[in-house]
Amino acid sequence: MLTVSVCVGSSCHLKGAYAVIKELQRLIEEFSLREKIELKACFCLGQCQQGVSVMVNDRIYTGLTKENTAEFFHRHLLKEGQGRQ
Ligand code: FES
Numbered sequence: 001m002l003t004v005s006v007c008v009g010s011s012c013h014l015k016g017a018y019a020v021i022k023e024l025q026r027l028i029e030e031f032s033l034r035e036k037i038e039l040k041a042c043f044c045l046g047q048c049q050q051g052v053s054v055m056v057n058d059r060i061y062t063g064l065t066k067e068n069t070a071e072f073f074h075r076h077l078l079k080e081g082q083g084r085q
Pocket of ligand 1: 010048
């Protein structure tokens, strides 16, 4: 299981964290990965200047937007998610 935590702290919230979550939910659904990827909201990951911030297991990624979420998903989540039990 891949755990994906999207920061919804105030800075990331203002930068569109909920739009990122919605887009990730849509993609997880589209690729039938609900059993493989756990999507969560979390609070401040300490990268407020570069939000929206996302933690995938223990790695932090920054700079997510609604527009680049699909690219992020394909690059960092899809393959790994499909390989997980
Ligand atoms: S509010 Fe998101 S990293 Fe601080």
